[in-house]
Amino acid sequence: MFAQQLVNALTLGSVYALFALGFTLIFGVLGVINLSHGAIFMLGSYIALLLVNHFQMSLWLAMLLAMLACGTLGVIADFLVLRPLRKRNAPHLAPMIATIGVAIMLTNISQGIFGAENQRFPLGTIPEDSFSLGNLHLTAVQLAIVLISFALMLVLLTVMRKTQLGRALRAIAESPKAAYLLGINVEALFFFTSFAAAALGGAAGVLVGLSFNAISPFMGQPMLHKGIAVIILGGMGDIRGAMLGGLFLGFAEVMSVAYLSSDFRDAIAFGLLFLILLVRPAGMFGKILERKA
Numbered sequence: 153m154f155a156q157q158l159v160n161a162l163t164l165g166s167v168y169a170l171f172a173l174g175f176t177l178i179f180g181v182l183g184v185i186n187l188s189h190g191a192i193f194m195l196g197s198y199i200a201l202l203l204v205n206h207f208q209m210s211l212w213l214a215m216l217l218a219m220l221a222c223g224t225l226g227v228i229a230d231f232l233v234l235r236p237l238r239k240r241n242a243p244h245l246a247p248m249i250a251t252i253g254v255a256i257m258l259t260n261i262s263q264g265i266f267g268a269e270n271q272r273f274p275l276g277t278i279p280e281d282s283f284s285l286g287n288l289h290l291t292a293v294q295l296a297i298v299l300i301s302f303a304l305m306l307v308l309l310t311v312m313r314k315t316q317l318g319r320a321l322r323a324i325a326e327s328p329k330a331a332y333l334l335g336i337n338v339e340a341l342f343f344f345t346s347f348a349a350a351a352l353g354g355a356a357g358v359l360v361g362l363s364f365n366a367i368s369p370f371m372g373q374p375m376l377h378k379g380i381a382v383i384i385l386g387g388m389g390d391i392r393g394a395m396l397g398g399l400f401l402g403f404a405e406v407m408s409v410a411y412l413s414s415d416f417r418d419a420i421a422f423g424l425l426f427l428i429l430l431v432r433p434a435g436m437f438g439k440i441l442e443r444k445a
Contacts, residue, residue, distance in 0.1 A: 155288050157410045158403075163294045163363065165402020166301035171356035171375055172382035172394040173308060174349035180325045180389030181345040183244070188229060188251040189353050190376030191258035194369060196222045196354030197361035198266055204277055211277055215358045219351040226350025227343050229254055234346070235339075255372070263369040270366045278362055297359045304355060305395055308348070312391060321345065325389065381425050387435030396436060401425070 171193060178186045196218045203214035233250045279292035312318035323331040324338055332338045360375070361367045382401055386393020401421055408420040429435070 153287070153410075157406055159288065159290055159294065160410075161403040161406035162399070163297050163402075164406055165399035166298050166305075167356050167359050167363065167398075168378055168382055168402050169395045169398025170301045170304060170352055170359070172379045172386070172398050173305060173391060174352035174356070175379045176383045176386070176389055176391060176394040177308070177345055177352070178349045179383065180391075181321050182234065182342055184234060184247040184251070185380075186251050186349070187248055187376065188254035188258065189349070189379065190372030191255040191262075192222050192225060192229075192350045192372075193353040193357040193360075193375055194262065194367075194372035195225065195258060196357030197367040197371070198262060198271075199354070200358045200361065201271060201273060201367055204273060211273075211362075215355065218358055219354045222354025222357075223347040223351035226346040226353075229350075230343055230346035235342070238342075255376075259369050259372065266369060268369060270368050272365045272367070273361065278365060293362050297363055300355070300359065304352060305391075308352070309391055309395075317341075317344075381422060383435075385425055385428060385435055387437035390435070390437040393435055393437035 171189075175186065175189050178184055178189070199218040199221050200211070200214040203209045203217055204211060207214075209217070229251075233254060234247055237246050237250060279296070281292040283290045283292075283295070312321060320331065320336050320341060323334065323336060324341055328338050356375075357371075360371070378401060382397040383389075383394055384397075385400065386395070386397030404421040404424050405417050409417050412420065
């Protein structure tokens, strides 16, 4: 029983971590809490569903195209909303309010196009294979979610730690002005960051749609709350913290449902988060960051 719940927690936590990675990437590089990230997450599910239903694409090709579409949408939102605010040196609260507006607009458009009711992937789209090892039961969907989530997280971590691109992004995170003086194309990397973050959010949306097989225009808002909790728990702007924070939140939720009650699922998870932050307010890997010119 406990081993099975660990598998369930790993599946849920890996999706939370993948969603939070895009969230923390935007904050770490652009210095913006992008509150439209949940709406882009939701659109990832709908785009994959649309491609599977109307174009008879394979699920994994639909997921890849959904990531590309969400990434493109993230760049458009950056160009139309965040870039003008950056040029005007707008206060930090302005991008948050602007991205709330983007989220509401995307949610309402999705509701108008797809309706407010839950939708599901057609029968046969989701693999129904399963594996058993003693009392441990693992479905093909759970295995795919864990493998895809960790693969994407590993790719992002490798890029950030081992490549010239990653070093440039970390330089911008420390000081955009200093990075510009060093010859780094700051604006282009802002766009790249928006693309990568939105693509990760879209991937998380498809995986959640597969896991629960229920897609709704309103699924982004609860995930947004979880994403904010995860990046605060892990440390604002820290990739390792987002990964571990997502796994912790998934573990807390699954175990509370399994051994206590589903009625207290969020209360217990966020209560544990509150207790941890009382001990370490900056999060597991966080520190107080100060940007300097």
